Amino acid sequence: MRSNKILITLLILFLAFNVSFSQSTSKKSSTKWKKHVALGIPTDSDSSDDFIIKRPQYVLSYNADKNVANWVSWNLNKSWYGKVKRWSGSFFKDPLLPKDVYKVKHSDYTNSGYDRGHMVRSEERTKTVTDNKSTFYLSNVLPQTADLNQRLWLDLEYYCQSLCVDSLKELYVMAGGVFHSGNRIESLVSIPDSCFKIIVVLNKGEGLSDVNANTEVIAVMMPNKDGIIDFDWKHYTTSIDRIEKSIGYDFLNMVDEDIQKMIELKVYKECNN
Numbered sequence: 001m002r003s004n005k006i007l008i009t010l011l012i013l014f015l016a017f018n019v020s021f022s023q024s025t026s027k028k029s030s031t032k033w034k035k036h037v038a039l040g041i042p043t044d045s046d047s048s049d050d051f052i053i054k055r056p057q058y059v060l061s062y063n064a065d066k067n068v069a070n071w072v073s074w075n076l077n078k079s080w081y082g083k084v085k086r087w088s089g090s091f092f093k094d095p096l097l098p099k100d101v102y103k104v105k106h107s108d109y110t111n112s113g114y115d116r117g118h119m120v121r122s123e124e125r126t127k128t129v130t131d132n133k134s135t136f137y138l139s140n141v142l143p144q145t146a147d148l149n150q151r152l153w154l155d156l157e158y159y160c161q162s163l164c165v166d167s168l169k170e171l172y173v174m175a176g177g178v179f180h181s182g183n184r185i186e187s188l189v190s191i192p193d194s195c196f197k198i199i200v201v202l203n204k205g206e207g208l209s210d211v212n213a214n215t216e217v218i219a220v221m222m223p224n225k226d227g228i229i230d231f232d233w234k235h236y237t238t239s240i241d242r243i244e245k246s247i248g249y250d251f252l253n254m255v256d257e258d259i260q261k262m263i264e265l266k267v268y269k270e271c272n273n
Contacts (some may be wrong), residue, residue, distance in 0.1 A: 066190035117144030215229035
């Protein structure tokens with residue numbers, strides 16, 4: 001009888017530990033998204049076109065009228081790079097979008113003349129299969145010309161990779177499109193006239209409290225057109241301030257206001273390396 005009581009007690013303790021561990025792990029997982037917007041969730045004057053999607057791999061604001069993201073925000077350092085191979089299948093509809101929102105599908109881009117341009121690059125999420133597949137949700141994609149997607153945009157992605165892997169930097173990245181023309185793929189998916197990317201460069205392990213007036217920022221606004229393949233991505237450097245004025249969003253809004261004003265006026269120069 002006593003041995004049975006001991007076994008029951010051990011079983012209760014085992015179950016209690018597993019429940020506690022599961023809850024702790026779940027809570028940790030549910031807050032992973034916060035690092036991707038550690039410098040602030042970009043905001044504009046009209047929140048009605050911002051459906052926020054939070055994932056462990058990135059955070060984005062989805063525009064249900066344009067059927068693309070307003071912006072995607074993510075943290076990037078060496079730990080995000082692994083040995084998982086790039087997902088070889090089709091892109092996915094985003095299951096986190098509301099039921100009444102049109103969910104862009106892989107075939108919407110087929111024969112459109114535009115690439116499915118990742119915002120969070122698939123190679124930037126190669127630690128696990130789940131991480132990599134998350135970059136193939138079409139909410140993380142904008143229509144990009146081949147010259148932009150396969151050359152300039154990619155070259156900047158390579159540069160970000162070198163900062164993380166070779167220089168052990170901690171990056172906070174935001175990217176999206178500038179929409180003025182109203183052009184769409186089959187009246188569905190809005191085509192950006194330009195694509196922007198904002199990169200805040202810190203040292204490994206640093207975050208919001210480490211941003212200061214000397215913090216390096218890289219901001220680009222690249223035209224979404226063919227015929228730019230011979231240009232370097234540095235040809236399209238600009239300031240965060242100019243990007244904000246072009247799209248109406250306020251970035252880095254958790255950064256001290258005085259520091260924010262100073263770094264948002266910076267224009268990246270190669271000699272800053």
